[in-house]
Structures are given as C-alpha cells and as structure tokens.
Amino acid sequence: xxxxxxxxxxxxxxxxxxxxxxxxxxxxxxxxxxxxxxxxxxxxxxxxxxxxxxxxxxxxxxxxxxxxxxxxxxxxxxxxxxxxxxxxxxxxxxxxxxxxxxxxxxxxxxx
Numbered sequence: 001x002x003x004x005x006x007x008x009x010x011x012x013x014x015x016x017x018x019x020x021x022x023x024x025x026x027x028x029x030x031x032x033x034x035x036x037x038x039x040x041x042x043x044x045x046x047x048x049x050x051x052x053x054x055x056x057x058x059x060x061x062x063x064x065x066x067x068x069x070x071x072x073x074x075x076x077x078x079x080x081x082x083x084x085x086x087x088x089x090x091x092x093x094x095x096x097x098x099x100x101x102x103x104x105x106x107x108x109x110x111x
Contacts, residue, residue: 002026002100009093009105012085016109020080022095022102029071032098034078036069038091038107045094049080062088085109 008020035050049069050058057069068081087109095102
C-alpha cells in the first residue's frame, strides 16, 4: 500500500522560510517523478516543483529562485525548501507521485 505523508507546514511571516518533507512508504521515490503541488483559497491545484528520476528539476515561475526541491534516497523523502515566502504562497501543499497523493499540509504566510 502506497502512502505519502507531508510534514513541515505551518504559519510563517512574509520573508520567512519553511521546509516541507514528503515521506513515502510502499513506493521507491528514486524511481519516479515526484512533485509538490499547491491549492490556494478559491484556486485550482497547481504544480510548484518537480524532480524526476534523474534528479532533473522543474519549477513554477512564481517560485523560481525561492523554492528548492530535493530528494533523499536513503530516507525515501522529497523535500521542498521554501524561502522568502510571500502571502500568495499561502495554500495547502500536496506531494504527488505515480498517481498517489498525500493528504496535504497547510502553509500560511501572514504577518
């Protein structure tokens, strides 16, 4: 049974940082593309960052230069380091891979 579990969300002030982590069981992350997605209030889910099996990365224009996706093959996790956070980054963030999704985690950027 495949499970993806996100952690690391919370409330942060504008300009602050958070690190999200997605831990997988039942699937070996290194074999697949893994993505972080988000859904803001009243918005559709959108792709934020992706990393493929060759460790090639892709970022949404809105987060380029601020967010970094990385994987730890030993821990079977994929992290999203988020710096210089802005109020418009407020959303529920999801980890997704091979058709599976985590439950989502709230990130709120507010003063």
